[in-house]
Every structure is written in structure tokens, then in C-alpha cells.
Amino acid sequence: MQFDWSYFFSLFSLPSFWHACVTVVQLSALAWFIGMLLGFLLASAKLSSAAWLRTPAALYIWFFRSIPLLVLVVFVYNLPQLFPATGSVLSNPFYSGLFALVVTEAAYMAEIHRGGLISVAKGQKEAGRALGIGLVGLQRLIVIPQAFRISLPTLINEYITVVKLTSLISVISLTELLTVGQRLYAQNFLVMETLAAVAVYYVLIVTLFAWLLQRLERHLDLNLRTPQTLDDAGTEWLRQQAQPLHARPRPTAVAGSAPALQLQNIHKRYGDHQVLKGVDLNVASGQVISIIGPSGSGKTSLIRTINGLERIDQGEIVLFGNSFISAGDNLNSPQVREGVRHIGMVFQNFNLFPHRCILDNICLAPRYHGSSKALSEQQAYALLDKVGLLAHAHKYPHQLSGGQQQRVAIARALAMEPQIMLFDEPTSALDPELVGDVLNVIRDLAREGMTMLIVTHEMDFALSISDRVIFMEGGNIQLDASPRAIREEEAGERVRRFMGLEQPSATALAAAL
Structure with a gap:
């Protein structure tokens, strides 16, 4: 058929x-x-x-x-x-x-x-x-x-x-x-x-x-989008649209000029492993504190507790004289979220939002918290200009180098006009030639009086920028001293060895053996 x-x-x-x-x-x-x-x-x-x-x-x-x-x-x-x-x-x-x-x-x-x-x-x-x-x-x-x-x-x-x-x-x-x-x-x-x-x-x-x-x-598919770097005329036009940056008023502190941040007997464990063993730390407004120490000493866990990314098992965190986080608190509560808005966080791996352009990355949080689109964009342009990336405002994160992405991450944190900035090893994921640009941005913030806690392995940078250097080991603060004291005083010997600033003495080698 x-x-x-x-x-x-x-x-x-x-x-x-x-x-x-x-x-x-x-x-x-x-x-x-x-x-x-x-x-x-x-x-x-x-x-x-x-x-x-x-x-x-x-x-x-x-x-x-x-x-x-x-x-x-x-x-x-x-x-x-x-x-x-x-x-x-x-x-x-x-x-x-x-x-x-x-x-x-x-x-x-x-x-x-x-x-x-x-x-x-x-x-x-x-x-x-x-x-x-x-x-x-x-x-x-x-x-x-x-x-x-x-x-x-x-x-x-x-x-x-x-x-x-x-x-x-x-x-x-x-x-x-x-x-x-x-x-x-x-x-x-x-x-x-x-x-x-x-x-x-x-x-x-x-x-x-x-x-x-x-x-x-x-x-x-963001990978199919062509990078758009603005020319000098476009950059200058955006610079004219930028809103001048103003410091956000600090929350009212209790009488007696309370520190910007107080950590009181902070304990933290993951299962049976205790990573923080009763940490106490006071941070005054405008101070720059570098936190150093061997891997596994609790540095990153410490700053993650400060902005509510990790629960604490015991102790209390006080922000500008007001109770912020206590053991057992719901970290998604309005009180904690309100406190987090005063604390900027820059991550080791940038954590930019890949589905949003650089401008939107910076504007997202201010708009979520009630800022108008026009105002948030003007402030974002000013911050991008501050970190030297205004010409890249309409690119996506994957179209930038690692150092550029980290500078965008700093601008995104600053868009919330925080009073305290936390840096979790901000240069460890970068190629050596890209480190300097990021460190320069942090130095500028230090000159402006920003209160900062920086977890870092850049030892020379830590000594040059910090008011205090915290050395952590075994979940405890072993030393809290000025850079001068670490360089010159006997108490800083262990830290100098860790930094590679001096060779261990014969007595110390004999004791170790």
C-alpha cells in the first residue's frame, strides 16, 4: 500500500x-x-x-x-x-x-x-x-x-x-x-x-x-553580553551625576563614650570543635585593627560573628553601647538586621551578585532599605569613582579582574554608609599584582577615620596601617598590641616569628626540640 x-x-x-x-x-x-x-x-x-x-x-x-x-x-x-x-x-x-x-x-x-x-x-x-x-x-x-x-x-x-x-x-x-x-x-x-x-x-x-x-x-546568559567600558566623556558625565558622599550619623551611644564595638566573652563551636574560647575585645571609633594568626586560629569566625553570619554560643556583642547580639538570638530578627546595616563586610571571594551589573550591585541594598533609585545611583557613581572604577559601572562582575571585583565589593559595602568595616582576608584570592589597588582603597578608608577590623596575611600592610594588631592562636587573643610594640618589645617575639620578622633564637629552638 x-x-x-x-x-x-x-x-x-x-x-x-x-x-x-x-x-x-x-x-x-x-x-x-x-x-x-x-x-x-x-x-x-x-x-x-x-x-x-x-x-x-x-x-x-x-x-x-x-x-x-x-x-x-x-x-x-x-x-x-x-x-x-x-x-x-x-x-x-x-x-x-x-x-x-x-x-x-x-x-x-x-x-x-x-x-x-x-x-x-x-x-x-x-x-x-x-x-x-x-x-x-x-x-x-x-x-x-x-x-x-x-x-x-x-x-x-x-x-x-x-x-x-x-x-x-x-x-x-x-x-x-x-x-x-x-x-x-x-x-x-x-x-x-x-x-x-x-x-x-x-x-x-x-x-x-x-x-x-x-x-x-x-x-x-550574561556571558553573551559585551563588556561596556565607558570612554572619558561618558565617565565625566557620570562623575557629574554623582552624589557627594556624606558620613552616616552614628547610632546614639550610652553616656561615657562607649566603644564602637565590644565583644564580651565570645564562645563559638562547630560540633565538638571550639573555635572561639572566650574572646574579649573593645574597638574604639576610628581605630584600625588587624587580626592575624595561623590558619584555624578563629580569625574569620570572629568577624563573622560580629555581623551575624555565625551564631555565638556564649557571650554578647555590643554595638555603640547598645546590645546587638547575644547567645541564642535569632540572627534574622529585625534588631539584628538593623545593627548589621551599621557594619560593612568585604569577603575573601568578593561574593558580588553575578546576575546584576556593577551599578546594580552597589544600588541593591540601599534601594531595598528605602533609598530612591536616583539617589542610590548617584551615590553608587560617587563610590565607583572613589575606588577608581567609574568607567566600568555597566559591566558585570565576570567581566572584571579579581582586584576590580574586590574594589566593587568595598564600594557595595560602603553604599550602606556603615560605621564599621570588616575585611575577611580581602587580598588572599588575588594575584600579587592586583593586591596593591585593593590595599590602597583600604588605606584611604583608614585616613578618613573609618573603624575597621581586617583579617589579613599581608603582614607589612597590617603593621603600616593598624592602630592595634590582634594575634590569635587556638581560639584566643594571645596578643593585643600596637605595631611599635610588636616590632620592639619582648612581648611581640612570638608575633615577629609568625610574621617572619626575626629568626627564632637558639634558646627557643632548643626548647622546641
Whole structure:
């Protein structure tokens, strides 16, 4: 029996097939979109630390990924037999099929979203928290946009799967492509020609929407965007738009000129390992303190407790004379977030938001906290000019060198007009030739009177810039002294050896042996 080409081509002019195409597009688009939204909620619940959210979400995903869609479609369509009240909706094959598809796809898309969510680096969330952004703001502004970009290729593939799965809804007589084809070849017995036409219709739908969604994917791909360095005229224009920087008023301190920061008996442990063992430290306004010591001595853990990135197990942190963080406090409370706004944090690995340009990285937190778009952008231009990167305002982080990214991170922290700046080894991830630019920015802040705590391995820098140098070892502060005392006094001998400023004496070597 020969293939009837004339009949095959005639099927592409049948209105019933084009109406069925519209039904397939409507059904697949609604199922994909609704399933994507519900899947995100399920993924978030499954990643929750609360068991009452995590367990039901995991059970839902397990159950509905286990049931064949065909079985679910037939069950949902016959559900009015058990629950007559659902008959007005579920007796319609379109709504029954949509419901079954959504329930199934939500389970699959939950795992796609979960993969995207766990792929967002922990440092991104910490950077948001260091800017005083709440949990909802973190998800909306930082996590979800990045997770969606990561998940999008798989979500596009899932849409193609949904389009093909709509053919299963023919089992409940929905007038979609396969149903129309079955009715035709039941009349004329031209099965091959009819099914070939049905396949072409599906290919057309999949091709069109895959192309549209892939265009969206390319639009969101930051690696395809061309770096835009402004010329001298553009830079000068932005400089004219910049808002002059003004120091933020300090919070009111208690009488007696309280220190800017007080750490009182701070203890911190990770499991059985105690990293901070009763640290006490007072920091006066305008002081620059460098924190040095061997790896594992608790330096980074110490400054992470100061801005609420780590809980403390015992003790209290006091900010400008007011209680800030105590053991057991909820670090997402409004009180802690308000205190964090007075403390800027610069991370070792920059933690810039990759989905936002440099200007948006700096403007994000001020706008979140109520600053107008125009004012926040003017201040951002001024800060970029301050760190020497005004010409790069519209680039993305991946288009900058490591040293430039770190200077942007400093500008982002300064955009919150903090009274205290924390630096966690700000140059350790940089090539040696890039270190100087970052250190110069920090030196400028020191000259301006910014209160700073700097964890660093740049020993010469620490001695040249600091009012005090803190040497930590074994979770305790072993020495708190001025640079002069470390260079000249006997108490600084251990620190000088650590810095490589002198060789150990024969007596010390003999004692070590």
C-alpha cells in the first residue's frame, strides 16, 4: 500500500487540526507554568530546615513521580464519582487533563528547581545578609534570579516533555491532536498518513516554543553580553551625576563614650570543635585593627560573628553601647538586621551578585532599605569613582579582574554608609599584582577615620596601617598590641616569628626540640 501524499498534505488545511493545536498549546503552557510555580514552592519546602514543611514536600514528590500519568489522568477524570462536587470542573476533559499534568509536573519541576536553588553559592546569601536584606528579600532579589537562570535549560526541556505528554489526555477524549487523528483514521483507515501529520504538528509546536524559550535563555546568559567600558566623556558625565558622599550619623551611644564595638566573652563551636574560647575585645571609633594568626586560629569566625553570619554560643556583642547580639538570638530578627546595616563586610571571594551589573550591585541594598533609585545611583557613581572604577559601572562582575571585583565589593559595602568595616582576608584570592589597588582603597578608608577590623596575611600592610594588631592562636587573643610594640618589645617575639620578622633564637629552638 503506497503512502498517500496528497491526503497527507491536505491534513494541514483541516481546521480541526489547527483547533487541536491551540488546545495542545493552551494545555501544555498552563501545565508548564503552573507546575513551575508549584514546583518552586515544593522545592523551597523540601530545602526547609523545618520538618513539618520538608517531610510532606518530599512525600509529595516521591508519590507523584511514581504514578504513571495515564493512570492519574483516568483517576482524576473519574474523581467526580467519589466527590460529586468536583463534577462541574473535572467532568471537562481539558480541566481534568490540566489538573493531572500540573500535579505530575509540579513533582518533577520541584527537583529541577531544587537543583537550581542548591547551586546558588552560599556566599551569595551571606553577602545579602551582610547588607541587612531579610529572608524574603534574599530569595526575591538574589537567590531566585540566579536559580532560575541555572534551571532554565532543564525547564525548557521539561516544556517539550509536557507538549508530548498532552497526547495521553486523548484517553479521556479531549479534542487534541492525537484524538483528531484517531477519529480520522478510524473513518478512512489511512493510519500512517494521519499519524505522520500528527507528528509534524507536534514537531512544529515544539520547535516554535523551544526557539522562543531558547531566545529567553540567550537573553539571560550574561556571558553573551559585551563588556561596556565607558570612554572619558561618558565617565565625566557620570562623575557629574554623582552624589557627594556624606558620613552616616552614628547610632546614639550610652553616656561615657562607649566603644564602637565590644565583644564580651565570645564562645563559638562547630560540633565538638571550639573555635572561639572566650574572646574579649573593645574597638574604639576610628581605630584600625588587624587580626592575624595561623590558619584555624578563629580569625574569620570572629568577624563573622560580629555581623551575624555565625551564631555565638556564649557571650554578647555590643554595638555603640547598645546590645546587638547575644547567645541564642535569632540572627534574622529585625534588631539584628538593623545593627548589621551599621557594619560593612568585604569577603575573601568578593561574593558580588553575578546576575546584576556593577551599578546594580552597589544600588541593591540601599534601594531595598528605602533609598530612591536616583539617589542610590548617584551615590553608587560617587563610590565607583572613589575606588577608581567609574568607567566600568555597566559591566558585570565576570567581566572584571579579581582586584576590580574586590574594589566593587568595598564600594557595595560602603553604599550602606556603615560605621564599621570588616575585611575577611580581602587580598588572599588575588594575584600579587592586583593586591596593591585593593590595599590602597583600604588605606584611604583608614585616613578618613573609618573603624575597621581586617583579617589579613599581608603582614607589612597590617603593621603600616593598624592602630592595634590582634594575634590569635587556638581560639584566643594571645596578643593585643600596637605595631611599635610588636616590632620592639619582648612581648611581640612570638608575633615577629609568625610574621617572619626575626629568626627564632637558639634558646627557643632548643626548647622546641
